[in-house]
């Protein structure tokens with residue numbers, strides 16, 4: 322179990338972590354989410370004794386990291402996959418760690434097999450792909466068979482098979498009763514992996530709850546409706562006080578808030594209107610996260626002047642097709658939290674991008 326009490330870190334005038342209070346329980350995967358610069362890495366560094374709190378404390382199983390007798394046997398961490406001596410082979414890197422922590426060398430072979438690096442174990446790690454580096458970092462974290470594991474962006478650079486492997490690994494480590502604390506910017510992946518979430522924004526803990534509750538409390542379910550009589554149906558729904566938004570994907574569908582699918586179906590039936598689609602759409606972790614952290618984002622990209630063919634979140638919709646016709650948004654603007662939310666994650670961390678070389 323990891324416990325933070327009043328945990329604070331200041332760098333000069335800048336408060337990186339601000340009186341954080343949270344508990345990461347054993348037997349669960351807990352996701353650690355926050356926008357860039359929110360304080361995730363600083364928190365993880367303090368858990369690992371790499372940074373000293375300015376105020377407050379954080380303990381692992383009741384002790385500060387520096388008081389743990391053989392830390393690697395109690396806490397394993399992947400913080401920076403590049404923090405490996407590139408001239409050493411994966412085997413030698415792990416063997417050095419094992420020797421200096423009194424861990425038998427046979428454990429090195431075990432973790433190498435566990436992460437699937439047998440073929441390249443004797444090769445210099447400087448030639449490793451980003452994904453291979455992540456696997457080596459995970460092997461090092463598992464070396465001491467610790468009860469607590471910290472992973473900072475563990476799927477960074479992994480291909481889809483690697484991402485699935487990490488997901489299953491995290492779940493099985495938690496199922497064995499270990500404490501698993503993992504940060505990631507890949508919301509869809511987090512939603513599939515974590516049981517609980519701790520959200521940090523500008524150094525402050527914004528949420529510490531189950532994944533299900535976090536999504537339910539911060540994003541709204543809506544109903545997607547398609548009909549050959551959509552104009553008439555829209556008129557009736559807006560007249561009934563429901564919030565109705567046009568979808569940007571141009572197939573004529575509407576999304577309806579504040580109404581159940583039953584109520585919409587009944588309304589259509591009573592008025593003799595055909596329905597071609599009526600689907601309840603559950604909100605995503607990404608939508609809930611965007612909604613909660615909107616005021617905590619330190620770095621905003623300027624997207625003015627860009628037009629997004631998909632109408633995805635965060636794009637300038639000045640001339641776009643999406644519009645709100647319901648009473649609650651007379652301006653026709655739709656918020657990022659209310660968007661249908663195709664993943665905005667691109668670049669090297671995009672699972673579809675495959676393994677990127679360092």
Ligand SMILES: Nc1ncnc2c1ncn2[C@@H]1O[C@H](COP(=O)(O)OP(=O)(O)OP(=O)(O)O)[C@@H](O)[C@H]1O
Nearest residue numbers: 332335336337355356357358359360361362363364
């Ligand atoms: N060594 C340092 N000196 C000064 N400021 C720092 C230092 N380390 C972090 N910070 C600042 O503290 C804040 C929190 O940084 P941190 O790296 O913990 O955020 P993060 O949530 O991990 O961000 P990211 O998702 O971008 O990795 C940021 O404003 C950062 O600029």
